[in-house]
Amino acid sequence: MLDVWKxxxxxxxxxxxxxxILAIQELRDQRGYARVTDVARHLNITTGSxxxxxxxxxxxxxxxxxxxxxxxxxxxxxxxxKAVVQRKxxxxxxxxxxxxxxxxxxxxxxxxxxxxISAETARKLEKxxxxxxxxxxxxxxxxxVAA
Amino acid sequence: MLDVWKxxxxxxxxxxxxxxILAIQELRDQRGYARVTDVARHLNITTGSxxxxxxxxxxxxxxxxxxxxxxxxxxxxxxxxKAVVQRKxxxxxxxxxxxxxxxxxxxxxxxxxxxxISAETARKLEKxxxxxxxxxxxxxxxxxVAA
DNA sequence: AATGTTTGATTGATATGCCAAACTTTTCAT
DNA sequence: ATGAAAAGTTTGGCATATCAATCAAACATT
Numbered sequence: 001m002l003d004v005w006k007x008x009x010x011x012x013x014x015x016x017x018x019x020x021i022l023a024i025q026e027l028r029d030q031r032g033y034a035r036v037t038d039v040a041r042h043l044n045i046t047t048g049s050x051x052x053x054x055x056x057x058x059x060x061x062x063x064x065x066x067x068x069x070x071x072x073x074x075x076x077x078x079x080x081x082k083a084v085v086q087r088k089x090x091x092x093x094x095x096x097x098x099x100x101x102x103x104x105x106x107x108x109x110x111x112x113x114x115x116x117i118s119a120e121t122a123r124k125l126e127k128x129x130x131x132x133x134x135x136x137x138x139x140x141x142x143x144x145v146a147a
Numbered sequence: 148m149l150d151v152w153k154x155x156x157x158x159x160x161x162x163x164x165x166x167x168i169l170a171i172q173e174l175r176d177q178r179g180y181a182r183v184t185d186v187a188r189h190l191n192i193t194t195g196s197x198x199x200x201x202x203x204x205x206x207x208x209x210x211x212x213x214x215x216x217x218x219x220x221x222x223x224x225x226x227x228x229k230a231v232v233q234r235k236x237x238x239x240x241x242x243x244x245x246x247x248x249x250x251x252x253x254x255x256x257x258x259x260x261x262x263x264i265s266a267e268t269a270r271k272l273e274k275x276x277x278x279x280x281x282x283x284x285x286x287x288x289x290x291x292v293a294a
Numbered sequence: 295a296a297t298g299t300t301t302g303a304t305t306g307a308t309a310t311g312c313c314a315a316a317c318t319t320t321t322c323a324t
Numbered sequence: 325a326t327g328a329a330a331a332g333t334t335t336g337g338c339a340t341a342t343c344a345a346t347c348a349a350a351c352a353t354t
Contacts (some may be wrong), residue, residue: 003191004258008162009312011259015155016341037302044150049342051303056340069302099271108154109268116259124246156341163311184331196312198333203310216320216332 011116018084018115019043020053021062024071025081034071083122088114090125098132158263165231165262166190167200168209171218172228181218230269235261237272245279 013021023042027034040050054071057063062077073081088110095106117125160168170189174181187197201218204210209224220228235257242253264272 004254005162005166005190007255008259014340015152019152035302040302043152045341046343047301047303048305048344051305053341095268095271099268099275101265101268101271105265105267107151109263109265111151112155112158112263113260116256116263118248118252118256120252121242121246121248121256124242124248128246161310182331183333192311193313194332195314195334200311202333 008116013080013084013115015112015115016053017057017062018080020050020057021073021077021081022084024063024073025078025085028072035069036071039071083119084114087117087122090122090129091117093129094125098129155263160227160231160262162259162262163200164204164209165227167197167204168220168224168228169231171210171220172225172232175219182216183218186218230266231261234264234269237269237276238264240276241272245276 020039020043023039024034027038027042031038036050036054037047039054040047043050054063057077058065061074062080064072064074066072091113092106092110095101095109096103101109167186167190170186171181174185174189178185183197183201184194186201187194190197201210204224205212208221209227211219211221211224213219238260239253239257242248242256243250248256
């Protein structure tokens, strides 16, 4: 792709789609099932919006619906959910612990970018945070930032 | 706002809008003027799309058109452009110099997130990068007190 | 049984943002 | 001045993403 700025649209997952998938995972973890209505309530959108949005995710094979309309993630959906959750967590940790960003703002920024961060950046951010922990145990070393 | 994930939609600037504004700034810096066609060519979209998109930015007061249809940024537009450019640069520097992310991937990640990073995060990321520089030059490391 | 209520899902309307194509206006060269 | 090229707008189509309104079915209530 020549136009870097268009990569935003080329993303394999929109922000909305990412949160629909996360909702299904969280609902199933919490109460064992997820229907269209549950997703809608979880995201605080109408059941109509959820219905349409989930339909397109079903057609992409990220969500599977059983005969009683209960939803679950396909293996691909699970993989995407896992990646998104991990990236959000990494970025949130970096923002709060390394930069000293407030909890609320870090939550927002991490949520906005969770689905946009590349695998390479996620990998290297993880490595950076691990190194930082090691340096903490060795108290003489490298103050990184003033909070 | 109760729903953190909806902040994405509430952003004052879409990715597309940010790049239309940046295009005008860059074109005027490079060649002194920017017309609809120039913006379209710069972004590699059709003049039709550019025309429509720029019209909405005009109506929002971010772009001003003179009597010969030459475009420029309003003071608000300039402020937004400046903020976006700064955030992209900060994040790009962090990705490449601190994390060691490849130039190409850092460019993409920074571009995707430039318009989404909060002022607080930008401020603290800047501070972090400054400290990192200081620590490099002077290994005894006096972290300056934060604001 | 009849009526009402809650729950679940779909359909229709609106808004962004892209493209292609048709059309108008402006500019410029001869 | 005229005709072609360049610039700009409009229209129609597609995809995403939202909500309001509606339909359908299950569940109460009397």
